[in-house]
Amino acid sequence: MDRRNLPAFGGWNPFKELARIENELNRLFGDVVPAGKEIAEVQVWAPRVDVYEKDDKIIVEAEIPGAKKEDIEVKIKDNNVIIRGEVKKDEEKKEDNFYRRERFYGKFERVIPLPVEVKAEEAKAKIEDGILKLEIPKVQAEKEVKVELQ
Numbered sequence: 001m002d003r004r005n006l007p008a009f010g011g012w013n014p015f016k017e018l019a020r021i022e023n024e025l026n027r028l029f030g031d032v033v034p035a036g037k038e039i040a041e042v043q044v045w046a047p048r049v050d051v052y053e054k055d056d057k058i059i060v061e062a063e064i065p066g067a068k069k070e071d072i073e074v075k076i077k078d079n080n081v082i083i084r085g086e087v088k089k090d091e092e093k094k095e096d097n098f099y100r101r102e103r104f105y106g107k108f109e110r111v112i113p114l115p116v117e118v119k120a121e122e123a124k125a126k127i128e129d130g131i132l133k134l135e136i137p138k139v140q141a142e143k144e145v146k147v148e149l150q
Helices: 014-032
Strands: 049-054 058-062 074-078 078-089 106-113 124-128 131-137
Touching: 049 106, 074 131, 078 131
Parallel strands: none
Antiparallel strands: 049 058, 058 131, 074 078, 078 106, 124 131
8 A cells, every 4th residue: 555645644634724723713803803903902912032041140032123112111020020011003004005914013011930039129121123131130049058067
């Protein structure tokens, strides 16, 4: 028996199934989102982040393209970084001429748990080229001291 001529997965085509699921989700969202509204205006989105350690600091970098400094709020609470704000549209564009709309507009929020204890009061943040960079000094671990038994 030549297996090359058999349909994938015993007749089940995973790509066809994914297309069916995508169509069903599009139909579902079309029913849920009010007419004339964009999905990005209805939901809150979460920026993508990188969290890493450098020297004695934790670095958090978040992608927030189109956000202005005054529209971003950054807090550190209970060893979590909370980033929230809004990306506003600069101008209105006529809906009839759009072929695709993938850019995010509207409110965003992200809560990032930090891997170690930090000194929140010494944190520094800046935004440049759509990337929010937050540097937070780590709490120095206590040095180990050997205690002699008497």
